Amino acid sequence: MSRSPSISDQAERWIDRFIDDLTTHDDLNPKTLRDYAGDLRLLAEWVETGWNTHQEEDWDFHPANITTPTLTRYREYMQNVRSLKPATVNRRLVIIKRFFDWAAKQNIVALNPAKPVKLVPVERISPRQMTDREEAALMAAVQRDGTIRDQTILLLMLHTGLRTMEVCELQCRDVILGKRSGRLLVRSGKRNKQREVPLNVTIRTSLEEYLATLDPQGAAPLFRSEKTGGRLGERALRHLIQKYMRRAGLEGLSAHDLRHRFGYVMGEKTPLHRLAQIMGHDNLDTTMIYVQATRSNRQAEVEKIAWQ
Secondary structure (H helix, E strand, C coil), X not given: CCCCCCCCHHHHHHHHHHXXXXXXXXXXXXXXXXXXXXXXXXXHHHHHHHHHCCCCCCCCCCHHHCCHHHHHHHHHHHHHHCCCCHHHHHHHHHHHHHHHHHHHHCCCCCCCCXXXXXXXXXXXXXXXXXXXXXXXHHHHHHHHHCCHHHHHHHHHHHHHCCCHHHHHHCEHHHEEECCCCEEEEECCCHHHCCEEEECCHHHHHHHHHHHCCCCCCCCCECCECCCCCCECCHHHHHHHHHHHHHHCCCCCCCCHHXXXXXXXXXXXXXXXXXHHHHHCCCCHHHHHHHCCCCHHHHHHHHHCCCCC
């Protein structure tokens, strides 16, 4: 773990112990572990700064010295002083809760001080919907200027709702095509969960044409970088999609909006529990964003009763 000069050695050791335990017993990717450690360092820095202001002797962070009021004040500090978004505050609180749950199980603390701390209420606003015209413009741009690889990638994301990470991790062996059906094996979904994603005839046809241009060998990457020849990376994929967004004259959209487009279109006719399975959602509340009204939808509704 990288050191932070703004916290004590003792605080660093407690965080390292927690991260080491997660590394051993939980299947979390390195970026997630770095995020956990970084957020806990922010808590330790805030605690030690508050404890040691105007004190003759420095106090170092220790889980047993943290109380529920301390964590409640930290939540208020994040909200009112730092003006962080509720989603950011809640993400940090969830990590803090996990840390103190670990500390309680390890008998480091007698009671979990984070358990009573409530998350900040968040109004779920559905993400912007890509329109039919925007989708058509995007596909026209990639068909006009893009390779068969690029065309297949965009079609795949629009017709499966895969995350960028999941697209990049696909291997040739993960594509199973039949005469009237097909599926993708997503091996590295969120939290490393595997799932199968069905393929409709549009993307099956595109994948058949694309695979015919390759020499597929089992675990070989399905989509390779044109520069390195290795697996296409997430950053390169997002850059690729933005390139075609610009050529289509689209603004305010990102690679993740292709996943949202899939969710909205499917949400019109697909039961929530099935859509959640296809998209790899652990919670139906996440899937609900595709059947809830967006901010513009609600604005349009109240405009119906305006007097002018």
